[in-house]
Amino acid sequence: MRTSLLIAAVSVALLVAACGKKNDASESSLGDAISADMKTNRGLLCLNRSGRGPYAFPSAYSNRDLNEYSAAALREQLAALEKAGLIARAATTPANASARQNGVAYSLTGEGQKYAVETSRPAGDPNATNDPRVWMICYAHVKLDKVVNWTEPDPSAHRSDVTYTYKLENVAPWVDDRDIKRAFSEVTASDREAGEAKLHVTLEQRQDGWVRVD
Numbered sequence: 001m002r003t004s005l006l007i008a009a010v011s012v013a014l015l016v017a018a019c020g021k022k023n024d025a026s027e028s029s030l031g032d033a034i035s036a037d038m039k040t041n042r043g044l045l046c047l048n049r050s051g052r053g054p055y056a057f058p059s060a061y062s063n064r065d066l067n068e069y070s071a072a073a074l075r076e077q078l079a080a081l082e083k084a085g086l087i088a089r090a091a092t093t094p095a096n097a098s099a100r101q102n103g104v105a106y107s108l109t110g111e112g113q114k115y116a117v118e119t120s121r122p123a124g125d126p127n128a129t130n131d132p133r134v135w136m137i138c139y140a141h142v143k144l145d146k147v148v149n150w151t152e153p154d155p156s157a158h159r160s161d162v163t164y165t166y167k168l169e170n171v172a173p174w175v176d177d178r179d180i181k182r183a184f185s186e187v188t189a190s191d192r193e194a195g196e197a198k199l200h201v202t203l204e205q206r207q208d209g210w211v212r213v214d
Contacts, residue, residue, distance in 0.1 A: 023205055027147045030162050033203050033210035035144045038166075044117060045168075046138040047077075047184055056119060056134035057087065057112075062103035073183070078106065080183040084174045086112035086137060108135060115139065115172055139172040139187060145195050158205035159213060167194050 023029070037043065047055050066075055081087045087106045108116055116135035145165040153160045168191065174180060175187050203210040 023207070023209065025150060025153050025160055025205070029210055030150055030160070030203060031144055031147045031164075033212065034147070034162065034164055034201060037201075037212045038142055038144060041117060043142050044136075044138040045140045045142060045186070045190055046117065046136040047081075048186055055137055057116070057137075058105060058107040058134075060103060060105040065103065076179075077183040080177070080179040081112075081137070082106075083179055084111075084177055085109055086115070086174065108137075112137060139175050140168045140190065141170045142166045142190075143169045148198055153205050160203050160205070160210075162201050162203055163198050164201070165195055165198060 061074075065071060066078075078087070082089065086109060088109050089104045089106050113135075115137050117138050119134055119136050143166065145167040148163040148165060150160050150162040171191075175191075181188050202213045204213045
C-alpha cells in the first residue's frame with residue numbers, strides 16, 4: 001500500500017512539474033507557443049495584391065480596371081504570376097465575371113494549385129466571381145528562429161509581450177524569378193529580414209501552457 005501511495009505521489013509531482021514548465025515564462029515554453037502558432041495558416045506567407053490585401057482566385061478584371069494608370073502595379077503582378085505559370089487567363093463571361101464585360105478572368109493553373117491555400121473572400125471584393133471557393137498563393141512558411149526577450153507576465157492578465165526572430169522554410173522555387181521579386185516586394189523583404197527583423201507577439205499564460213492572443 002505504501003508503495004502504491006508513493007508511486008501515486010511521484011506521478012502527481014511529475015505532472016505538476018510538467019505543467020509548471022509549460023506555464024513558466026522561459027525561452028523554451030514561449031518558443032513552443034510561437035512555434036505551435038506558426039504551424040497554422042498564420043505561419044504562411046502569401047502574395048499581396050498591390051497593397052489591397054491577399055490575392056484570391058479565381059478573379060476577374062474589366063479592361064478599365066487594368067488600363068487605368070493606377071493599375072500599373074496590378075498589371076505587373078498579374079503578368080509575373082502568369083509568366084511563372086501560376087495563373088492563366090480567359091475571356092470573361094457572365095458565368096465567371098459577375099456581369100463584367102470586355103475583361104479578363106484569372107484562375108490558378110495546376111502549378112499554382114500546389115501553392116494555393118483556401119481562404120474567405122473579403123466582403124465587398126470588387127474582383128469576385130461566382131465561384132464560392134477562393135484561394136491565396138503562398139510562397140513560404142515562417143519558422144521560429146529564436147526568442148529574443150520577453151516581459152514578465154502581467155499578474156492580472158497573465159500575458160507577456162515576446163520579441164522573436166523568424167526563418168523561412170518550404171520556400172517556393174519561383175520566388176527567385178526576377179519578375180516575381182520586382183512585382184512583389186514582400187517576397188524580397190521576407191527573405192532579407194529572416195533572422196534579423198524583431199517581431200512581437202502577445203502570449204497568454206494558461207493552465208495548459210502559453211497561447212497567442214490576437
